[in-house]
Amino acid sequence: MSVTLLAPLTVRAESEPSCYSRLVNHWVCPSYWQDRASDLRSATVQHLEITVIAVALGLVVAVPLALLARRIGWLRQGVLGLTTALYTVPSLALLPLLVPFTGLTMTTVVIGLAVYALTILVRAVVDGLDSVPPDVKDAAVGLGYGPLRRLVRVELPLAVPVILAGLRVATVSTVALTTVGSLVAYGGLGNLIADGVRTDFRAELLTAAVLCVLLAVVLDALLVLGGRLVTGWRRA
Amino acid sequence: MRLFGDTWRYLTAGGHWTGDGGLLDLLGQQLLLTLTALVLALVIGLPLALWLGHLGRGGWLAMNISGIGRAVPVFALLALLVTAAWPGVRTAGPYGRAGLATLIALALFALPPIITNAYVAVQEVPGHVKQAAVGMGMTGRQRFWRVELPLALPLVLSGVRLALVQVWATATIAALVAGPGLGRVITDGFARTQYGEGLAGAVVVALVAVVLEVAAAGLVRLSVRVPRLTSSA
Numbered sequence: 001m002s003v004t005l006l007a008p009l010t011v012r013a014e015s016e017p018s019c020y021s022r023l024v025n026h027w028v029c030p031s032y033w034q035d036r037a038s039d040l041r042s043a044t045v046q047h048l049e050i051t052v053i054a055v056a057l058g059l060v061v062a063v064p065l066a067l068l069a070r071r072i073g074w075l076r077q078g079v080l081g082l083t084t085a086l087y088t089v090p091s092l093a094l095l096p097l098l099v100p101f102t103g104l105t106m107t108t109v110v111i112g113l114a115v116y117a118l119t120i121l122v123r124a125v126v127d128g129l130d131s132v133p134p135d136v137k138d139a140a141v142g143l144g145y146g147p148l149r150r151l152v153r154v155e156l157p158l159a160v161p162v163i164l165a166g167l168r169v170a171t172v173s174t175v176a177l178t179t180v181g182s183l184v185a186y187g188g189l190g191n192l193i194a195d196g197v198r199t200d201f202r203a204e205l206l207t208a209a210v211l212c213v214l215l216a217v218v219l220d221a222l223l224v225l226g227g228r229l230v231t232g233w234r235r236a
Numbered sequence: 237m238r239l240f241g242d243t244w245r246y247l248t249a250g251g252h253w254t255g256d257g258g259l260l261d262l263l264g265q266q267l268l269l270t271l272t273a274l275v276l277a278l279v280i281g282l283p284l285a286l287w288l289g290h291l292g293r294g295g296w297l298a299m300n301i302s303g304i305g306r307a308v309p310v311f312a313l314l315a316l317l318v319t320a321a322w323p324g325v326r327t328a329g330p331y332g333r334a335g336l337a338t339l340i341a342l343a344l345f346a347l348p349p350i351i352t353n354a355y356v357a358v359q360e361v362p363g364h365v366k367q368a369a370v371g372m373g374m375t376g377r378q379r380f381w382r383v384e385l386p387l388a389l390p391l392v393l394s395g396v397r398l399a400l401v402q403v404w405a406t407a408t409i410a411a412l413v414a415g416p417g418l419g420r421v422i423t424d425g426f427a428r429t430q431y432g433e434g435l436a437g438a439v440v441v442a443l444v445a446v447v448l449e450v451a452a453a454g455l456v457r458l459s460v461r462v463p464r465l466t467s468s469a
Binding site for chain 2 (some may be wrong): 128173176183206
């Protein structure tokens with residue numbers, strides 16, 4: 001059955017796509033998904049790449065910054081105030097600041113987004129470490145834990161739930177913000193959205209938008225799952 | 237630092253501020269967009285959230301709406317609205333090209349912080365205070381207006397403040413679909429590889445964001461003073 005039916009269909013699809021052309025502009029268009037599968041795949045991969053590197057970079061910088069902020073009183077207010085102020089700067093505004101230094105590259109987008117993720121993550125790490133009960137810290141001292149071992153073995157693991165909550169917020173917003181990177185042609189799915197607006201291509205636009213939301217949902221779910229694995233002691 | 241020199245020159249040249257499509261023109265446009273979108277979101281979101289908080293129901297909405305708001309890119313939503321048959325790139329009054337689409341997108345993005353904060357604020361009025369109000373013979377309506385709302389006000393207003401600054405900053409994205417506002421200075425700067433100009437637009441947006449934040453904080457402090465005095469008396 002499939003052989004006889006598919007043959008004429010593919011011929012027609014090659015000569016003229018059924019739901020996207022200069023005259024037909026459907027929002028949902030399966031033949032677009034087939035024809036441009038490789039475009040969609042590479043845009044999604046780029047989107048994922050930018051998001052993951054940016055959030056990871058943000059976290060790597062956030063942890064020492066948060067530790068410092070907790071040590072030094074005036075730095076704490078300064079860091080938290082600065083990160084809040086930074087968040088009011090629009091995402092679009094960071095790009096012209098970075099481009100003269102890093103050019104129209106993926107690095108520009110990654111650095112800009114990492115700064116945004118950082119503003120959320122520093123606060124989350126500080127809050128997380130604050131949430132560790134003092135008697136637990138005392139117990140660790142009593143067991144002979146030095147400062148570093150106490151931090152790594154006791155305080156950071158106990159701070160994971162709060163840090164993870166911040167990591168989820170940072171990741172989901174970074175996925176959405178990545179689209180703005182289309183201004184320097186590195187916006188992952190945002191490139192397809194920009195192209196969709198430029199060429200009035202509805203199928204491309206809707207597909208990219210939906211993929212973007214899906215990506216955020218999947219990454220969020222993965223973080224929740226990862227958090228369950230890491231904090232196995234919470235169920236015990 | 238040629239970049240910062242360019243930025244400074246752009247900002248200090250009077251010609252860039254005045255005239256049709258000048259910085260002041262775009263600034264006014266974006267301010268108008270921001271405030272209109274905020275008012276729209278307040279009219280829709282505030283009564284709903286306060287009412288749900290009073291009833292103690294619909295917590296899933298208040299909790300999940302901010303997650304949804306974060307996951308949907310403004311750019312994508314704006315692009316969909318602009319490309320759709322309605323609202324498309326229609327201008328709405330003084331809001332410029334694609335003004336209606338921008339207004340809708342911004343109002344939707346102002347909703348999550350408003351709804352979440354208002355709901356949580358009313359919901360978290362201490363139980364014993366609510367019980368005392370019941371014990372005094374207050375009806376549900378009296379309880380809401382005289383007890384819950386005054387106590388919830390600071391948190392409700394901080395949600396509004398958050399929404400205001402977020403909407404202002406987000407409004408720049410409208411330029412990505414050739415819409416209104418100061419974002420156009422940034423995208424134009426990119427289009428002509430004049431990054432100093434782009435940065436100038438960004439500086440203006442950031443400065444106004446700070447001004448809005450400070451002004452809103454001042455207003456909140458003024459309006460919250462009244463219930464605090466009555467509650468301590």
